[in-house]
Amino acid sequence: MLHNSDLKCPDGTTAAQRLFGHPFPDLFESVLSTFTELPMPRRSTESQQPNPWYSQPVSA
Template structure:
């Protein structure tokens, strides 16, 4: 028996536009991705580093061949 995820049951549609969950339960469900994305808020800003960023002294220095 193959294992299926909710993605298969609630998002993949047949050519007639129905999902497996709609056919099984006999009702329509909200769009899977829209309902998940609606729970997210604006992403927070990244944390500042506790140590100051020192420039790399080796970057850009000429190297003899």
């Protein structure tokens, strides 16, 4: 259903506009307008332990 309300023909209309006979608000603009500033990521309460397998030399 997304393609009916966002993809436009060369004349600038969408399939939904041609089917229902009236324009619709821009789908992505209406979704993006509902977002506020994103929160900061949580800080871990555990200390970051280095991965013991990372950068270990391996014989070929």
